[in-house]
Amino acid sequence: MNSRLQAAGRIMVALDYSTAKDAELLLQQLGGIPCYVKVGMQLFYAAGPGFVAGLKERGYKVFLDLKMHDIPNTVKGGSESITKLGVDIFNVHAAGGKQMMEAALEGVDKALTGSPAGTARPIVIGVTQLTSTSNKMLNEEIGIEGSVENAVLRYARLAKEAGLGGVVASPLEVTKIKAACGEAFVTVTPGIRPAGADLGDQSRVMTPEEAFAQGTDFVVIGRPITASADPRAVLEAVIDSVVGQ
Numbered sequence: 478m479n480s481r482l483q484a485a486g487r488i489m490v491a492l493d494y495s496t497a498k499d500a501e502l503l504l505q506q507l508g509g510i511p512c513y514v515k516v517g518m519q520l521f522y523a524a525g526p527g528f529v530a531g532l533k534e535r536g537y538k539v540f541l542d543l544k545m546h547d548i549p550n551t552v553k554g555g556s557e558s559i560t561k562l563g564v565d566i567f568n569v570h571a572a573g574g575k576q577m578m579e580a581a582l583e584g585v586d587k588a589l590t591g592s593p594a595g596t597a598r599p600i601v602i603g604v605t606q607l608t609s610t611s612n613k614m615l616n617e618e619i620g621i622e623g624s625v626e627n628a629v630l631r632y633a634r635l636a637k638e639a640g641l642g643g644v645v646a647s648p649l650e651v652t653k654i655k656a657a658c659g660e661a662f663v664t665v666t667p668g669i670r671p672a673g674a675d676l677g678d679q680s681r682v683m684t685p686e687e688a689f690a691q692g693t694d695f696v697v698i699g700r701p702i703t704a705s706a707d708p709r710a711v712l713e714a715v716i717d718s719v720v721g722q
């Protein structure tokens with residue numbers, strides 16, 4: 478990753494807002510920086526599919542983070558609808574199982590069958606263990622034995638077997654995911670905190686520099702940018718810190 482342009486394209490800014498107006502304000506502040514944007518449930522449930530389609534019409538790279546987890550037939554239908562919005566990446570929970578993840582890909586195929594030639598195929602990725610989950614929480618609350626890392630690797634292998642293009646995980650697991658599933662298997666890593674930033678509810682975290690040094694493809698950054706008085710300066714500083722890596 479040599480240029481600022483390449484670095485910006487691998488940073489996903491989480492537009493975690495309750496209104497389209499607030500999201501637009503941030504986009505205005507970041508204007509001209511060609512980063513990815515992530516629309517999650519807070520904004521999607523408020524602003525709807527039209528907002529997402531509008532981002533694509535304006536040329537943004539979009540990760541639609543709705544973390545689908547349901548019976549295979551429902552996820553297939555959801556994937557079909559999402560694919561028609563033209564997003565670049567979307568996610569499903571790997572915990573839904575192989576058949577559910579395969580159904581997500583069938584939904585993509587179904588949507589693309591009726592789409593104009595040349596419509597881009599979204600990358601479908603599996604959520605592994607949320608970056609807010611610690612080993613203690615996994616073992617004592619959720620009741621899954623073993624380490625978070627093992628659980629993440631198990632989900633990553635399952636996602637790969639189902640044919641997904643990658644996973645969401647913390648940067649701490651990236652090298653092992655790449656070793657198990659191949660370099661081309663995309664890793665999207667939230668739980669990113671520039672040095673000194675407030676962790677909030679995140680548990681498994683790294684700085685942007687550390688995450689890219691692990692070989693991650695994309696980092697997701699929300700509050701360190703959105704809660705800042707100067708979001709643009711924070712994003713510029715993150716880009717500066719990873720250029721040349």
Ligand SMILES: O=C(O)c1cc(=O)[nH]c(=O)n1[C@@H]1O[C@H](COP(=O)(O)O)[C@@H](O)[C@H]1O
Nearest residue numbers: 491517542606607608645667697698699700
């Ligand atoms: O799928 C995600 O994007 C996601 C998965 C995960 O394990 N952890 C996680 O934090 N996220 C999302 O990444 C963003 C992180 O935001 P901040 O903690 O504010 O940087 C939020 O929008 C989360 O919903």
